Amino acid sequence: MNEELSDRLARYLAVKLDASDLQVNGLSRIPGGASRETYRFRAHYSKDGRNIERGLILRRDPPTSLIETERSTEFRAYQAFYKLGLPVPEPIALELENAALDRPFFIMEEIENCQVASILLPDPYGAHREKIGEQFFTVLGRIAGANPDAIGLGDLDGARQDCWRHEVGRWERVIEEDEREPQPIARAAIRWLKRNPPPQAQKISVVHGDYRTGNFLHDADGNIRAILDWEMAHLGDPLEDLGWALDPLWSHGDPSHPAGTVSRERAFEIWERASRLKVDHAALAWWEIFASLKGLAIWISAAREYVDGRNTDPVNAFSGWFCLSFHNKVLADRLGGAA
Amino acid sequence: MKPEVDQILGLSASQLLGGIAPLLPTGYAQGAVSLVAFMMILSAQEYERAADIRVAENNDVRALFKSLAAQVGDAELKAKLETAAATADSSLKISALDAANYELRRLLISLHIYMESQPGENARAAEKSIWQTLRALADRRALKLPSQ
Numbered sequence: 001m002n003e004e005l006s007d008r009l010a011r012y013l014a015v016k017l018d019a020s021d022l023q024v025n026g027l028s029r030i031p032g033g034a035s036r037e038t039y040r041f042r043a044h045y046s047k048d049g050r051n052i053e054r055g056l057i058l059r060r061d062p063p064t065s066l067i068e069t070e071r072s073t074e075f076r077a078y079q080a081f082y083k084l085g086l087p088v089p090e091p092i093a094l095e096l097e098n099a100a101l102d103r104p105f106f107i108m109e110e111i112e113n114c115q116v117a118s119i120l121l122p123d124p125y126g127a128h129r130e131k132i133g134e135q136f137f138t139v140l141g142r143i144a145g146a147n148p149d150a151i152g153l154g155d156l157d158g159a160r161q162d163c164w165r166h167e168v169g170r171w172e173r174v175i176e177e178d179e180r181e182p183q184p185i186a187r188a189a190i191r192w193l194k195r196n197p198p199p200q201a202q203k204i205s206v207v208h209g210d211y212r213t214g215n216f217l218h219d220a221d222g223n224i225r226a227i228l229d230w231e232m233a234h235l236g237d238p239l240e241d242l243g244w245a246l247d248p249l250w251s252h253g254d255p256s257h258p259a260g261t262v263s264r265e266r267a268f269e270i271w272e273r274a275s276r277l278k279v280d281h282a283a284l285a286w287w288e289i290f291a292s293l294k295g296l297a298i299w300i301s302a303a304r305e306y307v308d309g310r311n312t313d314p315v316n317a318f319s320g321w322f323c324l325s326f327h328n329k330v331l332a333d334r335l336g337g338a339a
Numbered sequence: 340m341k342p343e344v345d346q347i348l349g350l351s352a353s354q355l356l357g358g359i360a361p362l363l364p365t366g367y368a369q370g371a372v373s374l375v376a377f378m379m380i381l382s383a384q385e386y387e388r389a390a391d392i393r394v395a396e397n398n399d400v401r402a403l404f405k406s407l408a409a410q411v412g413d414a415e416l417k418a419k420l421e422t423a424a425a426t427a428d429s430s431l432k433i434s435a436l437d438a439a440n441y442e443l444r445r446l447l448i449s450l451h452i453y454m455e456s457q458p459g460e461n462a463r464a465a466e467k468s469i470w471q472t473l474r475a476l477a478d479r480r481a482l483k484l485p486s487q
Contacts, residue, residue: 029367040366120377120484181437182444185473188451314374322381325480332477336470 002027005101009041009058012100013107016093019045019052027058031116031315035231036071037062040110055110056092061103062311070231072096073156075106077206077230080151086139087216089226111226114217117260122253124213124260128222133261134270135224136216140245141274144205144238153206158235160204167236167290168193171297178297178304185328185335186300189293192335198286201237202277209233211241212250213259239280242271243287249295249326292330299324345383352379380485392479393436397428400443403472407450407465416453419446447472 006024014022022045032038039058046052061071071094078091090109098104117124125132148154159166172190175183209232217226244250245258246267252260258267268279303320305311342350355376363369405424411417423446428439447469454465 028364031367031370038367181441182448184444184448184451185477187448188470188473191452191455314371314378317378318374321378322482325477325482329477329481332470332474336474 002029005039006041008101010043012095013043013093014045017043017045017047019047021046032059035062036060055112057089057108057110058101058105059108060101060105062313063103070157071104071106073233074229074231076153076156077208077233078108080153080206081143081146081227081230084142084146084151086142087135087224087226088230089228111217114219114225116215116217116228117213117252119214119250119252121260124252125218125222128218129257129261131222132218132224133257133259133267136213136245136259136261137267137270138274139224139227140208140211140241141271141277143208143211144203144241144271144275144277146206148204148206148235151206153233154235156206156233156235158204158207160235161200162197163201163204163236163240164193164198164286164290167240167294171294174297174301178301180300180304180307183296183300183328185331186293186296189289189296189331189335193286193290193293196286198237198239198283199280201239202280203238204235205238205241207234207236207238207240209241209244211245212247213252213261214250237283237287238275238277239284239287240290242279243284243291244294246284246288247291247295248330249292249323289331289334292327292334295327296324296331299327345386348379348383348386352376352383355379377485381482384483389433390431390436393433393440394428394431396476396479397436397439397443399472399475400447401426403468404443404446404450407454407468410461410465411450411453412457413453416449420450 006027009027010022010024013024014020022043025042025044027039027041030038030040036059039060041056041058043054043056044052059071059074075091075094078088081088082090089111092107092109094106095101096104123129148156168190175186175190179186208227208230210229211227215227215229216224217228218224246255246264247258248255250260251258254260257263261267262270271277272279299319302316303324306313306316306320353376355372360369360372360376363372401424404420408417408420408424411420423443426439428436430436451466451469454462454469457465
């Protein structure tokens, strides 16, 4: 199957890159979440008399998609933040039609000799945890501080007023559509979020939507080389991303050091400096509850995909079981402790 | 003596992680096999406790209904709570326990919404009891990572 896919990919890229001799080698599937099939390959071609070899990544829609995310959103986010100088892979091509590879896809630069931390590892960054934390929260601050209109992302999904309501509604609908069994903790969390809304956002930003440990590439020297998985990018309150990044599920077992890196206090300092915004701690507490509810919605959706046989990638089973039980406990402890 | 299901799952997972995954090319296949093995380890835990946690959860929720039904002014909801409180699990099959559990959870959500809408100290205390039950539910179902 990979041979056929290689040939079709080569034909597509030959046209796209205006390189009739383009060849695709070493196409192999790599882990990349359940919402896209991710492949690594090398493209060989000549251009202006030079022989070029590039490592590239193909991100193709699966037969069904976990959360209906817009691949053009992800591609445009890569374009915008690549131009802004943030560590993201260079986007190469976006294809929304099915003719070339049966499903929509996009192609981007491969960031080589890097790794992604598993959320199951207790201390994935070791001696580089502080260095990675500095970069992790600085980049997040720069995303928060960017002007969506100025970088061409002002039309992304989201709300500029009461963005909290837009986001709660979005994930409530996902739960309503996908839950198989009644979810009393998720339902109670939704009601709590609606009863205790946060203040208006101090600024409307591009929200990455899944900014966390495990969604960036880092090298052996502790340099973050690429922020990945922008498929849930939208407009909203920048505290949404911060709340998600701080979530205990992404803390490698130590919530006092989010993302397995620096302390929470240090993370706030770095983020404030990079974003030129202030952390409103009362509002952030709301967004942290929201983060766990959003997690539940995603895991419920993953469980549905798996159980219905639409996408039996083991990541969906893990998400729909382990992550679901994890966030149920986080929310029950946070909200139940306050009851 | 025969190997028990949890032992088979655990040892098979070890085989996959230690003997088979390293033979696969790095990338999606190795990652997927390792994750499957990891879930087999979790499944081994679940084999031992699955019926027990469902029975305990169902009984907890029934006891909660029994203790709070008298505070419910909505006659229809009160009748449902009293009926549910008097039920019992007659089968230990997971499918039967889950079916009962889902019915109880639906009613628990209704009870929670009702109490949130009521004024007064009794309603706040009832909310607290509901959250205690929810916390116990979440605690029982929490999965322990092999490294913990």
